[in-house]
Every structure is written in structure tokens, then in C-alpha cells.
Amino acid sequence: MINQREKALCVGLNLTSNSLRKSEIDIEDSMKELIELVKAAGGEVVGDLVQNRHTIDAATYLGSGKIEEIKNYAESLDATMVVFNDELSGAQIRNIENIVGKKIIDRTTLILDIFAQRAHSKEGKLQVELAQLKYRLPRLYGMGGHMSRTGAGIGTRGPGEQKLEKDKRHILNRAASIREELREVSKNRETQRVQRAKNNIPIVALVGYTNAGKSTLLNEIIKKHPEYEKEKNVFVKDMLFATLDVSLRKAVLPNKKEFLIVDTVGFVSKLPHDLIEAFKATLEEVKYADLILHVIDATNKSSDIQKLTTESVLKDLGANDKETITVYNKIDQLELDIYPKNQKDIVYISAKNGINIDKLMNLIQESIMEKTYNVNLLLPFERGDIFSSIKDKYVLDKFEYTAEGIDLIVSLDEMDYNNYKKYIK
Ligand SMILES: Nc1nc2c(ncn2[C@@H]2O[C@H](COP(=O)(O)OP(=O)(O)OP(=O)(O)O)[C@@H](O)[C@H]2O)c(=O)[nH]1
Ligand SMILES: [Mg+2]
Structure with missing residues (x-):
């Protein structure tokens, strides 16, 4: 210190x-x-x-x-x-x-x-230590x-x-043991992820250059959740790298469906490569997100380059082909009307002043919801296998054993919808 x-x-x-x-x-x-x-x-x-x-x-x-x-x-x-x-x-x-x-x-x-x-x-600390060791080696x-x-x-x-004064071997051993610990942490996260996928809760990830307003936006979005408490707010500061650990919070769409929103570490130009490597695991959440909100500080005169920097890191993470909404933030600081109109995948907001958050929420809803199909299925009794795989993956809205078969209502993803649409009642 x-x-x-x-x-x-x-x-x-x-x-x-x-x-x-x-x-x-x-x-x-x-x-x-x-x-x-x-x-x-x-x-x-x-x-x-x-x-x-x-x-x-x-x-x-x-x-x-x-x-x-x-x-x-x-x-x-x-x-x-x-x-x-x-x-x-x-x-x-x-x-x-x-x-x-x-x-x-x-x-x-x-x-x-x-x-x-x-x-x-714990994970953040381990990752930073690993990056430092790799830099120093x-x-x-x-x-x-x-x-x-x-x-x-x-x-x-x-x-x-x-x-560090001891020999290379020592560093290599420490790095190996950190990697081992990280693998454990990553296994736990994988378990949580499977659990979430089972509950069919969509995940929206906030990414962007440092200081763009990602955490401010997260705080604004989670306010609407019925279980919201002020303590759930994440740290916001006018400072580079205010956020370093990934935070996951519950949020609701205008249609009352729940989703999870993830805050991530901000990007910066010339981000050390070892650190990108080290943070890949944390940013994995981004890879598994259903939707990315790319937050950009519209007032920054380098915002175009900041956007490119973020996009290139996303590419490095293998998350560049994800569905993305580009969110230009801090428009309270811009002259009115100098920015173009909101589009399907671009929106202009002020996270701090709550401007256009409803528009953003509608876009999020459209994007997440177009991927689920709420259907009423009637499964023949001999297809108990389908019933159990649906039951494992989704929360059923309703189900009933009837004389004709298993009658159920569920929101399926696109793949399952295509597989099971022949059973639609
Ligand atoms: N004027 C204005 N300031 C904003 C707005 N949104 C966020 N800010 C300010 O921008 C600064 C950074 O906000 P954060 O939410 O911490 O940004 P971040 O993207 O999470 O930053 P890192 O965690 O450092 O990557 C804070 O001082 C916020 O108050 C906005 O809509 N308008
Ligand atoms: Mg932040």
C-alpha cells in the first residue's frame, strides 16, 4: 500500500x-x-x-x-x-x-x-497475481x-x-498453483451457470471502456426489481477501473420476466495482454451472455477509438458475434439533437439522469424475448424423455397429466422450439 x-x-x-x-x-x-x-x-x-x-x-x-x-x-x-x-x-x-x-x-x-x-x-486477486507473475518472469x-x-x-x-528474488522455479510453481485454484473457482462458476441455464434466466452483460458508466447503468436498471435494496448497488466513481470484480444482479423486464445483469471490468487502450488473459475467465460471463450492452461515453472525444478498443478485446474473448445493443451514455452532457435517432440496436441514454432507460429496457426485452417461444405442448405419455429434459431445463408455467398425454405450458428457446413444435397443442 x-x-x-x-x-x-x-x-x-x-x-x-x-x-x-x-x-x-x-x-x-x-x-x-x-x-x-x-x-x-x-x-x-x-x-x-x-x-x-x-x-x-x-x-x-x-x-x-x-x-x-x-x-x-x-x-x-x-x-x-x-x-x-x-x-x-x-x-x-x-x-x-x-x-x-x-x-x-x-x-x-x-x-x-x-x-x-x-x-x-478471491478470483480477482488470484488473476491479478498471476498476471503480475507473468509480467515479472x-x-x-x-x-x-x-x-x-x-x-x-x-x-x-x-x-x-x-x-520474487528466489528463482524462476518458485514463480512458476506459484503460477501453477494459482492456475489450479482458478480452475476450481471456474468449476464452481460453471456449476452456477448450468443452474442458471436450467432456470432459463437470460443474462445481459455490460461491457465498455472504463468510466463509460456501466455500473451507474446497472444500478439504474436493478432499481425496478421487486427485491431491490440499496445495498445491492455496485460501486460507481469518476475514476478509471472503479469496477474490478464481476457483479451479477437480478433485474426485471417491462413484462415482469426476470433476467440477470452482469457488470464487468472496463477496458482501456494498451490493456496488458497478460491481464486480458487473466481476466478472460471472469469475462467468460460475457461469452455466455444472451445479450451484450456495449456502453460508450458519448461525451468523450475518443469515443470511436474507445469503441474499437472494446470491440477488439471482445473479439479476443471470442464474444464479438454476440447480439449487442450499443448504448451511448451521458447524453445529458450533449447538445440536444446532435445525436442520431434511437435504432433497433443503438440507444442514447443518460444512466445518471434516467433518460431513455425505458427505451433501452424495451430493446432488451425485444432482444431477449424474441429468442423464447411460449407454447402449449401436448406430449404423448411414451415421450416421458422429452418431458423430463424440458423439466430439467425450464421452469414450467403449467403442467397436467390428461387422458391424451402431458399437457404443459413453457417458454422454449429457439432450438427446443424447433425440436418440439410438432407437439404444440
Ligand atoms: N454526466 C453523466 N455522468 C455519468 C452518467 N453515467 C455515469 N456517469 C458518471 O461517470 C463516472 C463513471 O461511472 P461508472 O458507472 O463508475 O463507470 P464504469 O463504466 O462502471 O467505470 P469502470 O468501473 O471504471 O470501468 C461516474 O462519475 C458517474 O457518475 C451520465 O449519464 N451522465
Ligand atoms: Mg464500473
């Missing part, structure tokens, strides 16, 4: 030679994000600078001359650490640290650090000074330092 407020100098590299970076957030926004990330980690930003270069310097990232300048600048600002906007190699960190003489943190370490502070669930030998530092503060959280 942080004992004193760390003072950070933020440093970015603008690669002028790289024309392939069109899909990436521009350097100005990326630096703004870095500053927010430092704040989210509990640090204070005392200065920032961007260096234009054609190439990355393998040894010192920005070239030793520039690093000398950074050292002087950091000293004049009384900074306690320098934060770089990209992922650095172990050798780069060590070389820069040798010149600057202060703590050097890269964007990946910073994000991992925030995640380590915020994860509350290839840097174990390169980062002599950095790794053995025992001070507190940003970037030193996580697996104990002594543990």
Missing part, C-alpha cells in the same frame, strides 16, 4: 514513423489516460512530457541523452518516480533507472498495480535493482519481493 503520495513524472513516446497506429488512441489522449491511471493508483502527477522519435531505443527506450534530460526534469519537479506510457523491457527499466536514479514504472505495471489494489474477490534477471526494492508505493504491490 502507498504510505505517502508518490509524485510522478509521466513520459510518453510519439512514434512519428509509425503509420500503422491509426486505430490507436492519439498520444495526447493516451497521455491524459496515463495521468488518470496514476491518479487511480493513488499517485500525484507533477509533470508530463512527450518525446517524438522515429524508433524505440532498445537500451533506454528514448535514448540516453533524453533520459539524462528526464533525470534533470524529474529532479527539478521533486518527482519520486517516472512513469512511461508503454510497456518496457526489463533491460530498459534497469538502464533508465541507473541513469535517473528514481523508481521507473511502465504503463503495464501501473495498470497491474491498480488492479492489485482494487480486486476484492521475463524481467526477473533484467530488473536487478527494481525487483529487490523493498519500499512501498506504486508498482511494488503484489507478490512479496522476497518471493
Whole structure:
């Protein structure tokens, strides 16, 4: 944990030679994000600078001359650490640290650090620790000074330092045992998922860039549930990565049918790959959702790039072909009428002010409900097998043994509807 407020100098590299970076957030926004990330980690930003270069310097990232300048600048600002906007190699960190003489943190370490502070669930903590171990493993030998530092503060959280000083084997063993524990957790979740599928409760997952308003929207939606209590609200804050653990809550559609809504961790550009891997399990809920609500902060001038970033992570998760409603949020901050009309799969809302939530709820209902078919079946007695498989999977609205067979009313999914429609009464 942080004992004193760390003072950070933020440093970015603008690669002028790289024309392939069109899909990436521009350097100005990326630096703004870095500053927010430092704040989210509990640090204070005392200065920032961007260096234009054609190439990355393998040894010192920005070239030793520039690093000398950074050292002087950091000293004049009384900074306690320098934060770089990209992922650095172990050798780069060590070389820069040798010149600057202060703590050097890269964007990946910073994000991992925030995640380590915020994860509350057992699974979240295990996943972050695994990501940290994977990040540190290839840097174990390169980062002599950095790794053995025992001070507190940003970037030193996580697996104990002594543990890291031991050999690779130790890390590998720990990683293996975390994976084992995670498999257990994942098995439990699988059991819960089967149970939910059996109860035929649809699941709607909220995804989107960090700070888009996902948690605010979840709180707004769950209010309508008859068993709603204020304690069920999830944490909302104007801060990157306010949400780190997946929360699942009950909600109701306008037609009173229940569904479950899942809040997930927000995405950010240059999300460390190890972390995506680590969070895949948690974000699995998204893969099994019946519908995705992709929440976008319509007021953010990088919202298009944020949208692409989220879509590319979803693709990575194998969840890109899911049915999706695009939800542009925070329209209370926009001029009226500058946004297009609501469409079947696009809606403009304000989660905070409750604007157009009813429209969104109707869209959700249409999307979830078009996949279920409420039917009255009459099953012949010799098809008890069908009856028991329906009974296992669905909650029956009604059933009765009659002289002609088993008479039942149930809402079937599309596949079962097609299988059993010949028994419709
Ligand atoms: N003006 C305005 N602000 C909003 C609206 N919805 C959410 N916010 C604010 O946006 C900030 C982020 O909201 P959250 O709901 O925590 O965002 P999130 O997407 O869950 O963020 P992470 O959990 O960090 O990924 C908070 O300060 C909210 O009050 C809205 O409709 N209008
Ligand atoms: Mg949130």
C-alpha cells in the first residue's frame, strides 16, 4: 500500500514513423489516460512530457541523452518516480533507472498495480497475481535493482519481493498453483451457470471502456426489481477501473420476466495482454451472455477509438458475434439533437439522469424475448424423455397429466422450439 503520495513524472513516446497506429488512441489522449491511471493508483502527477522519435531505443527506450534530460526534469519537479506510457523491457527499466536514479514504472505495471489494489474477490486477486507473475518472469534477471526494492508505493504491490528474488522455479510453481485454484473457482462458476441455464434466466452483460458508466447503468436498471435494496448497488466513481470484480444482479423486464445483469471490468487502450488473459475467465460471463450492452461515453472525444478498443478485446474473448445493443451514455452532457435517432440496436441514454432507460429496457426485452417461444405442448405419455429434459431445463408455467398425454405450458428457446413444435397443442 502507498504510505505517502508518490509524485510522478509521466513520459510518453510519439512514434512519428509509425503509420500503422491509426486505430490507436492519439498520444495526447493516451497521455491524459496515463495521468488518470496514476491518479487511480493513488499517485500525484507533477509533470508530463512527450518525446517524438522515429524508433524505440532498445537500451533506454528514448535514448540516453533524453533520459539524462528526464533525470534533470524529474529532479527539478521533486518527482519520486517516472512513469512511461508503454510497456518496457526489463533491460530498459534497469538502464533508465541507473541513469535517473528514481523508481521507473511502465504503463503495464501501473495498470497491474491498480488492479492489485482494487480486486476484492478471491478470483480477482488470484488473476491479478498471476498476471503480475507473468509480467515479472521475463524481467526477473533484467530488473536487478527494481525487483529487490523493498519500499512501498506504486508498482511494488503484489507478490512479496522476497518471493520474487528466489528463482524462476518458485514463480512458476506459484503460477501453477494459482492456475489450479482458478480452475476450481471456474468449476464452481460453471456449476452456477448450468443452474442458471436450467432456470432459463437470460443474462445481459455490460461491457465498455472504463468510466463509460456501466455500473451507474446497472444500478439504474436493478432499481425496478421487486427485491431491490440499496445495498445491492455496485460501486460507481469518476475514476478509471472503479469496477474490478464481476457483479451479477437480478433485474426485471417491462413484462415482469426476470433476467440477470452482469457488470464487468472496463477496458482501456494498451490493456496488458497478460491481464486480458487473466481476466478472460471472469469475462467468460460475457461469452455466455444472451445479450451484450456495449456502453460508450458519448461525451468523450475518443469515443470511436474507445469503441474499437472494446470491440477488439471482445473479439479476443471470442464474444464479438454476440447480439449487442450499443448504448451511448451521458447524453445529458450533449447538445440536444446532435445525436442520431434511437435504432433497433443503438440507444442514447443518460444512466445518471434516467433518460431513455425505458427505451433501452424495451430493446432488451425485444432482444431477449424474441429468442423464447411460449407454447402449449401436448406430449404423448411414451415421450416421458422429452418431458423430463424440458423439466430439467425450464421452469414450467403449467403442467397436467390428461387422458391424451402431458399437457404443459413453457417458454422454449429457439432450438427446443424447433425440436418440439410438432407437439404444440
Ligand atoms: N454526466 C453523466 N455522468 C455519468 C452518467 N453515467 C455515469 N456517469 C458518471 O461517470 C463516472 C463513471 O461511472 P461508472 O458507472 O463508475 O463507470 P464504469 O463504466 O462502471 O467505470 P469502470 O468501473 O471504471 O470501468 C461516474 O462519475 C458517474 O457518475 C451520465 O449519464 N451522465
Ligand atoms: Mg464500473
